[in-house]
Amino acid sequence: MTVATWNVNSIKQRAGHLAAWTRQTQPDVVLLQELKCTEDSFPYMEVQAAGYEAAVIGQKSYNGVALLSKGEIEVTATALPGDDDDTQARYIEARTCGVRVASIYLPNGNPADGPKYDYKLAWMDRLRARAEELLRSEEIVVLGGDYNCAPTDDDVYDPGRFADDALCKPQTRSRFRALQYLGYTEAWRALHSDRHVYSYWDYGAAFRNDDGLRIDHLLLSPQAADRVSDCRIDTTPRAWEKASDHTPVVCELDV
Template sequence: MRVATWNVNSIKQRAGHLADWAKQAQPDVVLLQELKCTEDNFPRMEVQAAGYAAAVVGQKSYNGVAILSRDTIEVTATALPGDANDAQARYIEARTCGVRVGSIYLPNGNPADGPKYAYKLAWMDRLRAHADALLRSEETTVLGGDYNCAPTDDDVYDPARFADDALCRPETRNRFRALQYLGYTEAWRALHDDRHVYSYWDYGAAFRNDDGLRIDHLLLSPQAADRLKTCEIDTTPRGWDKASDHTPVVCELDV
Protein backbone atom coordinates (compact mmCIF):
# COMPACT_ATOMS: atom_id res chain seq x y z
CA MET A 1 0.00 0.00 0.00
CA ARG A 2 1.10 3.54 -0.74
CA VAL A 3 0.82 6.36 1.79
CA ALA A 4 1.54 9.94 0.70
CA THR A 5 1.79 13.31 2.39
CA TRP A 6 1.35 16.62 0.58
CA ASN A 7 1.01 20.21 1.74
CA VAL A 8 -1.22 21.50 -1.04
CA ASN A 9 -1.20 25.17 0.05
CA SER A 10 -4.93 25.70 -0.65
CA ILE A 11 -7.01 22.71 -1.63
CA LYS A 12 -9.42 24.85 -3.65
CA GLN A 13 -6.58 26.04 -5.87
CA ARG A 14 -4.94 22.60 -6.15
CA ALA A 15 -7.93 20.24 -6.37
CA GLY A 16 -7.20 19.65 -10.04
CA HIS A 17 -3.52 19.04 -9.31
CA LEU A 18 -4.46 16.59 -6.57
CA ALA A 19 -6.77 14.64 -8.89
CA ASP A 20 -4.20 14.56 -11.69
CA TRP A 21 -1.41 13.48 -9.38
CA ALA A 22 -3.51 10.81 -7.64
CA LYS A 23 -4.41 9.34 -11.03
CA GLN A 24 -0.71 9.06 -11.88
CA ALA A 25 0.71 8.03 -8.50
CA GLN A 26 -2.17 5.82 -7.30
CA PRO A 27 -1.72 6.33 -3.54
CA ASP A 28 -4.04 4.40 -1.23
CA VAL A 29 -3.91 7.06 1.49
CA VAL A 30 -3.11 10.76 1.10
CA LEU A 31 -2.38 13.02 4.06
CA LEU A 32 -3.05 16.66 3.17
CA GLN A 33 -2.03 19.86 4.91
CA GLU A 34 -2.67 23.60 4.60
CA LEU A 35 -6.13 23.23 3.11
CA LYS A 36 -6.99 26.87 3.83
CA CYS A 37 -10.71 26.17 3.87
CA THR A 38 -13.49 25.14 6.21
CA GLU A 39 -14.90 21.62 6.07
CA ASP A 40 -18.03 22.71 4.21
CA ASN A 41 -15.88 24.24 1.44
CA PHE A 42 -13.68 21.19 0.98
CA PRO A 43 -14.03 19.86 -2.62
CA ARG A 44 -15.52 16.49 -1.67
CA MET A 45 -17.10 15.85 -5.05
CA GLU A 46 -13.76 16.15 -6.83
CA VAL A 47 -12.07 13.93 -4.23
CA GLN A 48 -14.82 11.33 -4.45
CA ALA A 49 -14.63 11.39 -8.24
CA ALA A 50 -10.93 10.56 -7.91
CA GLY A 51 -11.87 7.50 -5.85
CA TYR A 52 -11.29 8.67 -2.28
CA ALA A 53 -13.23 9.10 0.93
CA ALA A 54 -12.18 12.13 2.97
CA ALA A 55 -11.95 13.12 6.63
CA VAL A 56 -11.32 16.82 7.11
CA VAL A 57 -10.50 19.29 9.87
CA GLY A 58 -10.76 22.73 8.30
CA GLN A 59 -10.17 26.34 9.21
CA LYS A 60 -11.03 29.47 7.25
CA SER A 61 -8.07 30.85 5.27
CA TYR A 62 -5.42 29.07 7.36
CA ASN A 63 -4.13 25.63 8.30
CA GLY A 64 -6.45 22.66 7.75
CA VAL A 65 -5.65 18.95 7.43
CA ALA A 66 -7.27 15.96 5.79
CA ILE A 67 -6.98 12.22 5.26
CA LEU A 68 -8.02 10.74 1.92
CA SER A 69 -8.37 6.99 1.51
CA ARG A 70 -9.57 4.40 -0.97
CA ASP A 71 -11.00 2.54 2.04
CA THR A 72 -13.38 3.56 4.80
CA ILE A 73 -12.04 6.04 7.35
CA GLU A 74 -12.53 5.68 11.11
CA VAL A 75 -11.54 9.03 12.61
CA THR A 76 -9.81 8.67 16.00
CA ALA A 77 -8.76 12.29 16.65
CA THR A 78 -9.55 15.71 15.20
CA ALA A 79 -7.01 17.66 17.25
CA LEU A 80 -3.69 17.00 18.91
CA PRO A 81 -4.26 16.17 22.59
CA GLY A 82 -2.75 18.25 25.35
CA ASP A 83 -4.26 21.71 24.90
CA ALA A 84 -8.05 22.06 24.83
CA ASN A 85 -7.69 25.77 23.97
CA ASP A 86 -5.73 25.19 20.78
CA ALA A 87 -8.20 26.01 17.99
CA GLN A 88 -5.79 25.71 15.06
CA ALA A 89 -6.64 22.93 12.59
CA ARG A 90 -3.32 21.09 12.51
CA TYR A 91 -3.98 17.40 13.27
CA ILE A 92 -6.30 14.63 12.22
CA GLU A 93 -5.90 10.90 12.86
CA ALA A 94 -7.76 7.83 11.64
CA ARG A 95 -7.68 4.11 11.00
CA THR A 96 -7.91 3.17 7.35
CA CYS A 97 -6.50 0.52 5.00
CA GLY A 98 -5.46 -1.48 8.06
CA VAL A 99 -3.17 1.22 9.48
CA ARG A 100 -3.47 4.21 11.78
CA VAL A 101 -2.46 7.45 10.11
CA GLY A 102 -2.07 11.02 11.30
CA SER A 103 -1.90 14.11 9.10
CA ILE A 104 0.26 16.79 10.71
CA TYR A 105 0.67 20.46 9.91
CA LEU A 106 3.24 21.50 12.45
CA PRO A 107 3.51 25.24 13.19
CA ASN A 108 6.12 27.20 11.25
CA GLY A 109 7.27 29.12 14.32
CA ASN A 110 8.83 32.19 12.76
CA PRO A 111 9.95 34.65 14.02
CA ALA A 112 11.98 32.27 16.14
CA ASP A 113 12.24 34.43 19.24
CA GLY A 114 8.57 35.20 19.68
CA PRO A 115 5.32 33.58 20.80
CA LYS A 116 4.92 31.69 17.52
CA TYR A 117 8.11 29.77 18.22
CA ALA A 118 7.06 29.02 21.78
CA TYR A 119 3.78 27.66 20.37
CA LYS A 120 5.70 25.52 17.88
CA LEU A 121 7.92 23.97 20.55
CA ALA A 122 4.97 23.34 22.87
CA TRP A 123 3.10 21.73 19.95
CA MET A 124 6.05 19.45 19.27
CA ASP A 125 6.17 18.45 22.93
CA ARG A 126 2.49 17.55 22.75
CA LEU A 127 3.10 15.60 19.56
CA ARG A 128 5.85 13.60 21.21
CA ALA A 129 3.60 12.71 24.13
CA HIS A 130 0.82 11.60 21.79
CA ALA A 131 3.19 9.72 19.50
CA ASP A 132 4.51 7.87 22.53
CA ALA A 133 0.97 6.90 23.53
CA LEU A 134 0.28 5.64 20.00
CA LEU A 135 3.28 3.33 20.16
CA ARG A 136 1.78 1.56 23.14
CA SER A 137 -1.11 0.39 20.98
CA GLU A 138 1.40 -1.54 18.85
CA GLU A 139 -0.63 -0.62 15.76
CA THR A 140 0.93 -0.03 12.38
CA THR A 141 1.11 3.77 12.45
CA VAL A 142 2.21 6.45 9.98
CA LEU A 143 2.46 10.05 11.15
CA GLY A 144 2.98 12.13 8.03
CA GLY A 145 2.88 15.74 7.12
CA ASP A 146 4.55 19.10 6.94
CA TYR A 147 6.72 19.04 10.06
CA ASN A 148 8.25 22.46 9.31
CA CYS A 149 11.58 20.98 10.35
CA ALA A 150 14.67 20.37 8.23
CA PRO A 151 16.24 17.63 10.39
CA THR A 152 19.89 18.39 9.52
CA ASP A 153 21.98 20.82 7.49
CA ASP A 154 21.90 18.23 4.69
CA ASP A 155 18.19 18.99 4.34
CA VAL A 156 18.49 22.70 3.57
CA TYR A 157 20.12 24.38 0.59
CA ASP A 158 21.89 27.09 2.60
CA PRO A 159 22.48 26.03 6.23
CA ALA A 160 24.16 29.29 7.22
CA ARG A 161 21.23 31.36 5.97
CA PHE A 162 18.73 29.20 7.88
CA ALA A 163 20.72 28.71 11.07
CA ASP A 164 18.38 30.94 13.09
CA ASP A 165 15.20 29.99 11.25
CA ALA A 166 12.51 28.20 13.28
CA LEU A 167 12.67 25.28 10.83
CA CYS A 168 16.35 24.66 11.57
CA ARG A 169 16.95 25.85 15.10
CA PRO A 170 18.51 23.28 17.46
CA GLU A 171 15.42 23.25 19.67
CA THR A 172 13.28 22.27 16.68
CA ARG A 173 15.66 19.61 15.48
CA ASN A 174 16.07 18.18 18.97
CA ARG A 175 12.33 17.68 19.26
CA PHE A 176 12.13 16.04 15.86
CA ARG A 177 14.90 13.65 16.89
CA ALA A 178 13.03 12.99 20.13
CA LEU A 179 10.16 11.57 18.05
CA GLN A 180 12.57 9.19 16.38
CA TYR A 181 14.14 8.22 19.70
CA LEU A 182 10.71 7.00 20.79
CA GLY A 183 10.98 4.35 18.07
CA TYR A 184 9.73 6.05 14.91
CA THR A 185 11.57 5.70 11.60
CA GLU A 186 11.77 8.64 9.20
CA ALA A 187 10.93 6.79 6.00
CA TRP A 188 12.81 8.76 3.36
CA ARG A 189 16.06 9.07 5.31
CA ALA A 190 15.96 5.40 6.28
CA LEU A 191 16.30 4.48 2.60
CA HIS A 192 18.42 7.36 1.24
CA ASP A 193 21.76 8.89 2.14
CA ASP A 194 21.52 11.67 -0.47
CA ARG A 195 22.26 15.21 0.67
CA HIS A 196 20.33 18.29 -0.40
CA VAL A 197 17.17 16.62 -1.61
CA TYR A 198 14.10 18.71 -0.89
CA SER A 199 10.30 18.64 -0.61
CA TYR A 200 9.67 22.41 -0.41
CA TRP A 201 10.80 25.34 -2.54
CA ASP A 202 9.61 28.91 -2.09
CA TYR A 203 7.95 30.64 -5.02
CA GLY A 204 9.95 32.61 -7.56
CA ALA A 205 13.20 31.04 -8.80
CA ALA A 206 13.70 28.67 -5.86
CA PHE A 207 12.51 25.51 -7.61
CA ARG A 208 14.42 26.28 -10.77
CA ASN A 209 17.57 26.87 -8.71
CA ASP A 210 16.84 23.93 -6.37
CA ASP A 211 16.94 26.22 -3.34
CA GLY A 212 14.80 24.05 -1.10
CA LEU A 213 14.28 22.37 2.23
CA ARG A 214 13.21 18.85 3.17
CA ILE A 215 10.48 19.48 5.71
CA ASP A 216 7.76 16.98 4.74
CA HIS A 217 8.20 13.63 6.46
CA LEU A 218 6.61 10.25 7.07
CA LEU A 219 7.36 8.81 10.52
CA LEU A 220 6.68 5.10 10.88
CA SER A 221 6.04 3.03 13.99
CA PRO A 222 8.16 -0.15 14.25
CA GLN A 223 5.26 -2.16 12.84
CA ALA A 224 5.12 0.13 9.79
CA ALA A 225 8.91 0.37 9.45
CA ASP A 226 9.10 -3.41 9.23
CA ARG A 227 6.87 -3.18 6.14
CA LEU A 228 8.69 -0.25 4.46
CA LYS A 229 9.67 -0.98 0.85
CA THR A 230 10.23 2.40 -0.78
CA CYS A 231 9.96 6.11 -0.06
CA GLU A 232 10.34 8.78 -2.71
CA ILE A 233 9.86 12.52 -3.10
CA ASP A 234 7.83 13.13 -6.24
CA THR A 235 8.99 16.49 -7.58
CA THR A 236 6.80 16.41 -10.69
CA PRO A 237 3.83 18.38 -9.26
CA ARG A 238 6.13 21.17 -8.07
CA GLY A 239 6.92 21.93 -11.70
CA TRP A 240 3.29 22.31 -12.73
CA ASP A 241 1.66 25.65 -13.41
CA LYS A 242 0.25 27.28 -10.26
CA ALA A 243 1.83 24.56 -8.12
CA SER A 244 1.95 24.23 -4.37
CA ASP A 245 5.32 25.20 -2.90
CA HIS A 246 5.53 21.64 -1.49
CA THR A 247 5.60 18.34 -3.37
CA PRO A 248 4.35 14.86 -2.34
CA VAL A 249 6.37 12.36 -0.35
CA VAL A 250 5.22 8.76 -0.87
CA CYS A 251 6.12 5.56 0.94
CA GLU A 252 5.17 2.02 0.03
CA LEU A 253 4.45 -0.59 2.68
CA ASP A 254 4.18 -4.34 2.23
CA VAL A 255 0.62 -5.55 2.74
Protein backbone atom coordinates in the same frame (compact mmCIF):
# COMPACT_ATOMS: atom_id res chain seq x y z
CA MET B 1 -0.06 -0.05 0.12
CA THR B 2 1.00 3.52 -0.59
CA VAL B 3 0.80 6.44 1.85
CA ALA B 4 1.55 9.96 0.64
CA THR B 5 1.76 13.35 2.31
CA TRP B 6 1.36 16.69 0.52
CA ASN B 7 1.05 20.27 1.71
CA VAL B 8 -1.18 21.61 -1.08
CA ASN B 9 -1.11 25.26 0.07
CA SER B 10 -4.82 25.88 -0.67
CA ILE B 11 -6.99 22.97 -1.75
CA LYS B 12 -9.23 25.32 -3.75
CA GLN B 13 -6.31 26.33 -5.94
CA ARG B 14 -4.81 22.86 -6.11
CA ALA B 15 -7.87 20.59 -6.44
CA GLY B 16 -7.08 19.98 -10.10
CA HIS B 17 -3.48 19.15 -9.27
CA LEU B 18 -4.59 16.72 -6.58
CA ALA B 19 -7.01 14.98 -8.95
CA ALA B 20 -4.37 14.71 -11.69
CA TRP B 21 -1.68 13.44 -9.34
CA THR B 22 -3.88 10.82 -7.65
CA ARG B 23 -5.03 9.54 -11.05
CA GLN B 24 -1.40 9.15 -12.11
CA THR B 25 0.02 7.62 -8.92
CA GLN B 26 -2.98 5.91 -7.25
CA PRO B 27 -1.88 6.15 -3.60
CA ASP B 28 -4.09 4.31 -1.13
CA VAL B 29 -3.93 7.06 1.50
CA VAL B 30 -3.15 10.75 1.03
CA LEU B 31 -2.42 13.10 3.92
CA LEU B 32 -3.04 16.76 3.05
CA GLN B 33 -2.03 19.94 4.85
CA GLU B 34 -2.63 23.69 4.59
CA LEU B 35 -6.08 23.36 3.05
CA LYS B 36 -6.96 26.99 3.82
CA CYS B 37 -10.68 26.22 3.82
CA THR B 38 -13.48 25.12 6.11
CA GLU B 39 -14.96 21.64 5.92
CA ASP B 40 -18.03 22.80 3.99
CA SER B 41 -15.93 24.24 1.17
CA PHE B 42 -13.67 21.21 0.73
CA PRO B 43 -13.97 19.66 -2.78
CA TYR B 44 -15.55 16.39 -1.66
CA MET B 45 -17.12 15.66 -5.07
CA GLU B 46 -13.79 15.87 -6.89
CA VAL B 47 -12.13 13.68 -4.27
CA GLN B 48 -14.90 11.08 -4.44
CA ALA B 49 -14.75 11.10 -8.24
CA ALA B 50 -11.07 10.20 -7.93
CA GLY B 51 -12.02 7.19 -5.79
CA TYR B 52 -11.38 8.47 -2.26
CA GLU B 53 -13.24 9.02 0.96
CA ALA B 54 -12.23 12.12 2.91
CA ALA B 55 -12.01 13.21 6.53
CA VAL B 56 -11.37 16.92 6.91
CA ILE B 57 -10.59 19.38 9.70
CA GLY B 58 -10.73 22.85 8.21
CA GLN B 59 -10.17 26.45 9.16
CA LYS B 60 -11.03 29.57 7.19
CA SER B 61 -8.03 30.97 5.27
CA TYR B 62 -5.42 29.15 7.36
CA ASN B 63 -4.15 25.70 8.28
CA GLY B 64 -6.49 22.74 7.68
CA VAL B 65 -5.67 19.04 7.33
CA ALA B 66 -7.31 16.08 5.63
CA LEU B 67 -7.07 12.32 5.19
CA LEU B 68 -8.05 10.75 1.87
CA SER B 69 -8.37 6.99 1.58
CA LYS B 70 -9.54 4.35 -0.86
CA GLY B 71 -10.88 2.47 2.16
CA GLU B 72 -13.23 3.33 4.99
CA ILE B 73 -11.99 5.96 7.44
CA GLU B 74 -12.47 5.65 11.19
CA VAL B 75 -11.46 9.01 12.66
CA THR B 76 -9.74 8.64 16.04
CA ALA B 77 -8.72 12.26 16.73
CA THR B 78 -9.62 15.65 15.24
CA ALA B 79 -7.06 17.66 17.21
CA LEU B 80 -3.72 17.05 18.88
CA PRO B 81 -4.39 16.25 22.55
CA GLY B 82 -2.88 18.28 25.35
CA ASP B 83 -4.30 21.79 24.94
CA ASP B 84 -8.04 22.31 24.86
CA ASP B 85 -7.53 26.01 24.06
CA ASP B 86 -5.70 25.30 20.81
CA THR B 87 -8.23 25.84 18.02
CA GLN B 88 -5.86 25.70 15.05
CA ALA B 89 -6.71 22.94 12.54
CA ARG B 90 -3.40 21.10 12.42
CA TYR B 91 -4.01 17.42 13.24
CA ILE B 92 -6.32 14.62 12.18
CA GLU B 93 -5.85 10.92 12.92
CA ALA B 94 -7.67 7.81 11.72
CA ARG B 95 -7.59 4.09 11.07
CA THR B 96 -7.87 3.12 7.43
CA CYS B 97 -6.63 0.37 5.11
CA GLY B 98 -5.21 -1.52 8.09
CA VAL B 99 -3.01 1.31 9.40
CA ARG B 100 -3.30 4.20 11.86
CA VAL B 101 -2.38 7.45 10.11
CA ALA B 102 -2.21 11.10 11.08
CA SER B 103 -1.99 14.19 8.90
CA ILE B 104 0.16 16.79 10.65
CA TYR B 105 0.66 20.47 9.90
CA LEU B 106 3.22 21.52 12.44
CA PRO B 107 3.47 25.26 13.21
CA ASN B 108 6.09 27.22 11.28
CA GLY B 109 7.24 29.10 14.37
CA ASN B 110 8.74 32.18 12.77
CA PRO B 111 9.78 34.67 13.87
CA ALA B 112 11.97 32.86 16.35
CA ASP B 113 12.29 33.54 19.17
CA GLY B 114 8.86 34.71 20.26
CA PRO B 115 5.29 33.56 20.98
CA LYS B 116 4.94 31.72 17.64
CA TYR B 117 8.10 29.76 18.31
CA ASP B 118 7.01 28.95 21.85
CA TYR B 119 3.75 27.61 20.38
CA LYS B 120 5.69 25.48 17.90
CA LEU B 121 7.86 23.90 20.59
CA ALA B 122 4.88 23.24 22.85
CA TRP B 123 3.04 21.68 19.90
CA MET B 124 6.00 19.40 19.24
CA ASP B 125 6.05 18.34 22.89
CA ARG B 126 2.36 17.46 22.64
CA LEU B 127 3.02 15.54 19.41
CA ARG B 128 5.71 13.52 21.15
CA ALA B 129 3.28 12.60 23.91
CA ARG B 130 0.66 11.49 21.38
CA ALA B 131 3.25 9.59 19.32
CA GLU B 132 4.36 7.73 22.43
CA GLU B 133 0.76 6.85 23.24
CA LEU B 134 0.22 5.51 19.72
CA LEU B 135 3.25 3.25 20.03
CA ARG B 136 1.58 1.44 22.91
CA SER B 137 -1.15 0.28 20.53
CA GLU B 138 1.46 -1.73 18.59
CA GLU B 139 -0.43 -0.83 15.41
CA ILE B 140 1.09 0.07 12.07
CA VAL B 141 1.33 3.86 12.54
CA VAL B 142 2.30 6.52 9.98
CA LEU B 143 2.62 10.12 11.18
CA GLY B 144 2.92 12.16 8.00
CA GLY B 145 2.85 15.78 7.09
CA ASP B 146 4.54 19.14 6.93
CA TYR B 147 6.71 19.11 10.04
CA ASN B 148 8.22 22.52 9.32
CA CYS B 149 11.54 21.02 10.38
CA ALA B 150 14.65 20.38 8.31
CA PRO B 151 16.24 17.62 10.44
CA THR B 152 19.88 18.37 9.53
CA ASP B 153 21.96 20.82 7.52
CA ASP B 154 21.95 18.24 4.71
CA ASP B 155 18.23 19.00 4.30
CA VAL B 156 18.73 22.74 3.62
CA TYR B 157 20.19 24.35 0.52
CA ASP B 158 21.95 27.08 2.55
CA PRO B 159 22.42 26.05 6.19
CA GLY B 160 24.05 29.32 7.18
CA ARG B 161 21.12 31.34 5.95
CA PHE B 162 18.66 29.21 7.92
CA ALA B 163 20.66 28.73 11.11
CA ASP B 164 18.34 30.98 13.12
CA ASP B 165 15.14 30.01 11.31
CA ALA B 166 12.46 28.22 13.33
CA LEU B 167 12.66 25.29 10.87
CA CYS B 168 16.32 24.64 11.71
CA LYS B 169 16.95 25.88 15.23
CA PRO B 170 18.50 23.32 17.59
CA GLN B 171 15.38 23.21 19.78
CA THR B 172 13.26 22.28 16.75
CA ARG B 173 15.63 19.61 15.58
CA SER B 174 16.03 18.11 19.03
CA ARG B 175 12.26 17.69 19.33
CA PHE B 176 12.11 16.03 15.92
CA ARG B 177 14.86 13.65 17.03
CA ALA B 178 12.88 12.96 20.20
CA LEU B 179 10.14 11.44 18.03
CA GLN B 180 12.72 9.14 16.47
CA TYR B 181 14.17 8.24 19.86
CA LEU B 182 10.73 6.94 20.82
CA GLY B 183 11.12 4.37 18.06
CA TYR B 184 9.82 6.09 14.92
CA THR B 185 11.70 5.82 11.64
CA GLU B 186 11.83 8.72 9.20
CA ALA B 187 10.99 6.87 6.00
CA TRP B 188 12.89 8.81 3.36
CA ARG B 189 16.14 9.18 5.28
CA ALA B 190 16.08 5.52 6.34
CA LEU B 191 16.27 4.50 2.68
CA HIS B 192 18.39 7.31 1.23
CA SER B 193 21.77 8.85 2.06
CA ASP B 194 21.50 11.65 -0.54
CA ARG B 195 22.22 15.17 0.65
CA HIS B 196 20.31 18.27 -0.43
CA VAL B 197 17.16 16.59 -1.63
CA TYR B 198 14.09 18.70 -0.92
CA SER B 199 10.31 18.66 -0.60
CA TYR B 200 9.73 22.43 -0.44
CA TRP B 201 10.87 25.34 -2.58
CA ASP B 202 9.71 28.92 -2.14
CA TYR B 203 8.05 30.68 -5.07
CA GLY B 204 10.07 32.63 -7.62
CA ALA B 205 13.28 31.04 -8.87
CA ALA B 206 13.79 28.66 -5.93
CA PHE B 207 12.57 25.50 -7.66
CA ARG B 208 14.48 26.25 -10.84
CA ASN B 209 17.64 26.84 -8.78
CA ASP B 210 16.91 23.91 -6.44
CA ASP B 211 17.04 26.19 -3.42
CA GLY B 212 14.88 24.03 -1.18
CA LEU B 213 14.34 22.39 2.17
CA ARG B 214 13.24 18.90 3.17
CA ILE B 215 10.52 19.57 5.73
CA ASP B 216 7.78 17.05 4.78
CA HIS B 217 8.20 13.69 6.47
CA LEU B 218 6.63 10.30 7.06
CA LEU B 219 7.44 8.87 10.49
CA LEU B 220 6.84 5.13 10.87
CA SER B 221 6.22 3.09 13.99
CA PRO B 222 8.37 -0.08 14.28
CA GLN B 223 5.47 -2.12 12.88
CA ALA B 224 5.35 0.18 9.82
CA ALA B 225 9.13 0.49 9.46
CA ASP B 226 9.39 -3.30 9.24
CA ARG B 227 7.13 -3.13 6.20
CA VAL B 228 8.51 -0.12 4.30
CA SER B 229 9.88 -1.03 0.88
CA ASP B 230 10.26 2.37 -0.78
CA CYS B 231 10.04 6.09 -0.12
CA ARG B 232 10.31 8.81 -2.72
CA ILE B 233 9.86 12.53 -3.15
CA ASP B 234 7.81 13.16 -6.27
CA THR B 235 8.90 16.51 -7.68
CA THR B 236 6.61 16.30 -10.73
CA PRO B 237 3.72 18.38 -9.30
CA ARG B 238 6.10 21.14 -8.17
CA ALA B 239 6.90 21.84 -11.83
CA TRP B 240 3.24 22.28 -12.80
CA GLU B 241 1.75 25.69 -13.44
CA LYS B 242 0.41 27.37 -10.27
CA ALA B 243 1.94 24.61 -8.15
CA SER B 244 2.04 24.31 -4.39
CA ASP B 245 5.40 25.25 -2.92
CA HIS B 246 5.58 21.69 -1.51
CA THR B 247 5.64 18.39 -3.37
CA PRO B 248 4.41 14.92 -2.31
CA VAL B 249 6.43 12.45 -0.26
CA VAL B 250 5.33 8.84 -0.84
CA CYS B 251 6.13 5.57 0.90
CA GLU B 252 5.27 1.96 0.13
CA LEU B 253 4.34 -0.46 2.90
CA ASP B 254 4.05 -4.21 2.44
CA VAL B 255 0.85 -4.88 4.37
